[in-house]
Amino acid sequence: MEAVLRPIAVVGGSIVVTFVLVWLIDRTLLRIDTRRPETPLWGLLRRCRIPLQLMLTFALLLGTYDQTRIPLVLDHAVGIGQFLTLVLIAATAWLLVRAAAAIVDSSYARYAAGARDAARVRRVRTQVTLIQRVVTAVVIVVAAASMLLTFPQMRAVGTSVLASAGLVGIVAGIAAQSTLGNLFAGLQIAFGDMVRIGDTVVVDGQWGTVEEITLTFLSVRTWDERRITMPVSYFTSKPFENWSRGGAQMTGAAFFHLDHSAPLEKMRQHLHELLQECPEWDARSWSLVVTDTTPSTIVVRALVTARDADALWTLRCKVRERMIEWLRTEHAYALPRITTAPAAPAGGPPDTVPSDPTDGPHGLRGR
Structure with a gap:
């Protein structure tokens, strides 16, 4: 009878003690979280129930299985x-x-809730994300090394491994120099504030938003919802445009090729009225000027401002559409025109221009 009850008591007791301890810890965290809702740490720590149960159960079994x-x-x-x-x-x-x-996550949530600078919030988000990945990688490496050292054969070869560590380190460094370069580039991006999660960037002619930054690669979501994955070392070795650095506000232009008779003052007045109806315009600045001229047209530039790149793109499209529609309906003469001439008659010389039908002895002018 004892041979049956003893294993049940040892194994069952370990499981019961584990569940009781985890339940008490979970209730305590829930009570603290209820009393202090402004701090999300206690609620987030409740996600650790399952690994805590496994750790306590196997720790008790390791001490009592014999x-x-x-x-x-x-x-x-x-x-x-x-x-x-x-x-x-x-x-x-x-x-x-x-x-x-x-x-x-708790630290970032508390900081983001009280911060007013969106750019700084994105910077902190990038840094804490990379710090979390570094901590995860270190924990996994240490855990794997500890598991390997539990085998007697691994402990026996430990001395020889340490003796050859220098040579192995040199070989590994040469073989993995690209990976190590990306690793250090990721840390440089995180703490050098070069690019952050949520920034609007232009890389290799592609416009998009930084969606994810890891220790080795960076993902950019383009305007058409494609994902461009690039090594982080690209952003430390090549030039790129960061439209969010120094503030998300942007200035853009819409160009019009018009006839020399275009009513510029009326266009300025209509542009101002149009911008006041557009929610994308941030009311910082606007202008309409002639930037160039050709023998047949003039180039008119409408300058507008917006709160970010997405709003600026929408605003420029609206300005083009509504200004062209207004010119077409109210001032059609301002649109560019192409001067044409009749074609040469068949069989005649290429540069021969047919005479005016009113000329000659039988024309109106000849009468």
Whole structure:
């Protein structure tokens, strides 16, 4: 009877104690979160329940599994102990990653709620995202190394591995110089404030918004919803346009090729009235001037301002459409015209121009 009750007591007791402890911790976090809703940390920490349960369960089993007195367990005590140790290390790493993510998300949420500068919020978001990825990578590497060191064979070769670490490091550095370059470029982007998540950029002639930044690559979502994935080292080695740096406000122009008789003063008045009806215009500035002239047309530039790149694109399109429609209906003479001449008669010389039918002895002028 004891041979049956003892294993049940050991295993069942470990599970019950784990669930009771996790339940108490979860209730405590829920109560604190209810009392302090302005701090999201306590609610985010409740996501760590599952890795915490695994860690406590396998920690208790690792300390008590030999008390089951089961012959099969005693015969394979070393293998079972190593298995429990591996799972315990993995659960601990999972718990640390979840806890770090909760702390980072909580810190960013509190900062974003009280910050007024959108550009600085994007900068902090980029930095905390990369810090979280670095912490996750370090935890995974340390956990993997700890799991490998639980094997006696790995501990035995530890001395030789350390002795050759210098040579291996040189070889690995040469082989992975591109990866290491991207890694350091990612850190440089995060803390150098070169580009941030949410920035509007132009790279290789493609206009888009930075959607994701990792330690090795950067993803840009273009205006037509395509995704361009680029190594982060591109942004530290080549020039690119960042339309969000220094503020999201932008100035743009719409050009019109018109006849020399275009009513410029009326166009200025109509442009001002049009802009006041457009919600995309931020009322900072506007103008309408002639920037160039040709023998047949003049080039008129309408300058407008908007709060960001998306609003500016929409505003420029509206200005073009409504100004052209207004000119077509109210001042059609202002639209450019092409002067043409009749074609030469068939069989005649190419430069021969037919005479006016009113000329000659039988024309109106000849009478």
